[in-house]
Amino acid sequence: MKELIFLHFGNCGCEIGIDLWNLFAKEHKLPSCSLDPGQQNNSINNLSCLYDESIRMENVYHARCLFFDTDSQIQRLTKASSRSQSQFKEENIVSPIDYADYDASSNFGKGYHIMSGEMWDYVKERVRKMVENCDSMGTVLVTHSLGGGTGSGSTSSLIYDLAHEFQLPMVSKYGHDIVDTMIKSCFSIFPTETYSTSILEPYNAVIALHYIHDNVQSIFSYDNYALSNACVESGIKNPNFKEMNHLISQNISTLTSQIRFGSLRDVCETLPISYNANIICNSFVNLQDTSMTELSIKDIFSRNTSMNMANNGVTIAMNIAMRGDFSKNHTSLLSEKLKTDWKFSNETEKAQYQISNKGPENVYPESFNFSNVMHIANNTTSITSYLENLLKQFDLMYSKRAFVHWIVGDGGFEEDGFYEAREQLATTIECYSSFHN
Template sequence: MNEIICLHIGQAGCQIGHACWELFCLEHGIQPDGSLCSSNDDNQSLLTFFEPVGYAYTPRMLYIDLESTVLDEVRSGSYRQLFHPDRIISGKEDAASNYARGYFTIGREIVDRVQEQIRRLVNRCHSLQGFVVFHSFGGGTGSGFTSLLMEHLHNDYGKKTRLEFAIFPSPKLSTVITEPYNTVLNTHTGLEYADCVFIVDNEALWDICTRSLNLSRGNFVNINRLIAQVISNITVSSRFKDGTTADFIEFQTNLVPFPRIHFPLVSYAPLCSAEKAYHERNDTQSITEDLFHRNNQMIKVEPSQGKYMSITIIYRGAVSPIDINNTINKLKRDRRISFVDW
């Protein structure tokens, strides 16, 4: 197994991280205290995201925030025993939704501590595959400090893959007036130092919660768990070696036609409430067709007004390769998907 190090930056990145590690622990049979369930016999699949410490396991990750409110919840939460205390790094003053504070001033005060912990994590890996960075484009820490750290990662580990899962500003939902400025500055850095950036936005996720999941009062826990499902499926090939799945590095190879155009859109299916789950038609063809419907996309765009350059579909579960090939051929015949000419 090739190890992957996760870096959760800012309030959004840390909250998404909590949902992700909760899901990873369920999938790998790990208790909140790091102990392994007796039912899980395949310890090798754990080693991508977890490292053994005695008889327990701890995630290969860092929580990083310039203020401690969110991280104090992690330190006192039900999963507090799972995380190494040195890997939860918080400052004393937040970036106030200002890119410059995260990049030039407050962020530079803790970047050395973060780099030291990353070096320790890397030294404990046998074959490091790359980094996965979780953050938001609009926040001061998520934009400014992420840009600073990505530069250091590029300089120190230039040959390792650097993937990002990022919350992009929504067209209508906005919390602070500086979001567009933070986003432009962070995107400029991401063009240079990130290999692939998977983007979602809160407005599309809110719509999925209310329209597809029948949650009249959805919250960020619901949204973060949706994002965690996507991240779990994208990284599943690096964590389990069952079947013919794409490797972690193959995403940037197949989804990035030009180095600077590396912002894939995320879509997920099936999406339905628990009450409707038993009555939905969930065969390979219907799930695949749902993927290309705008209601299943996790970012607010109109796909019919553009063209696709490349697509990766990840199937998970008891799916027959024959059904997959038949479904893909039907999509091609029906011309449901519009590709660029070349």
């Protein structure tokens, strides 16, 4: 059984992490959360995939994860949930209250350069211990927001350092040899104007993408505007961030069910088929009834199921993970429909399927009622429209050098990094456009 390590950075990443681990605890029948002692078979429940057993206390398990935020409220948030009290190691919850008065202030430069000195050494040591305690490590997964200072800057610094400190053997990928990395995927919340909390978000996102792009295989993208629409589609009239975060948690849970009860590595390595095309769009479909004789491609890929603000495009590669009352008949039917009703870049279907009979858990039945779900990870040219808009916002500000001094002066970031990040994003857009054409 491969073991997973999760890193949760920034306020958004940490809140997603808390929700996600509450979901994992219920799915894997974590002993402290199980009502039926007969279900506490640790081998059957695959606890070792996500949890380390305590060496001090019997039948106590600790989540294999780390939380970091420059806002000290993360200490309170992780202790607020009854499920969290026993499953999170206190030493793996890191915030400035343990050191000094750090504050990323929604500034990439500050978030990036906070990661130095004693505190940064401590964070890396905690990650190193988790890696060393694994018998067969599968991958490291990261949750964060690209718009915030910690989520963009601190995450970029961490990913860069870990990619170079824990190098794996060279692999042949995208036509040339590259250094493999243990961080296969980031689950990244992209900024949107509707939910903007900082004028620096375009800078933060573009610069962070530059650092992350080179050091992970897949960037699973989400945005709050699309998440809000998806919540409304689920019957929630006025969705809040907690409910949006839970949709992301269900996405991650469904995708990682393949390594918890199968294999995630193939998914991460198959979706990005080009070095510059590794930003994955996501859709999440909840079906009350799977006995239908025909699955509607239009319904499955509608805007109401999308986790991204993206226009129509062509698919480069796709992974469809199903949980619940599904069978191979569903994959065969869906495959046939995709061949005739969907656009692939090379005119041939490039989709893979996974089925888990273990259905989704309902942590918040008052808000959501998940029964049979599909997670579609879609590497598609439709992301181009969003990236072009992000680049337009970046150029509009940078052409006037607006607020550059906040990141360069206050944050200590070199201004050359703006140009490099901008060119990297332009190259990514050009790459996706070539597939579209």
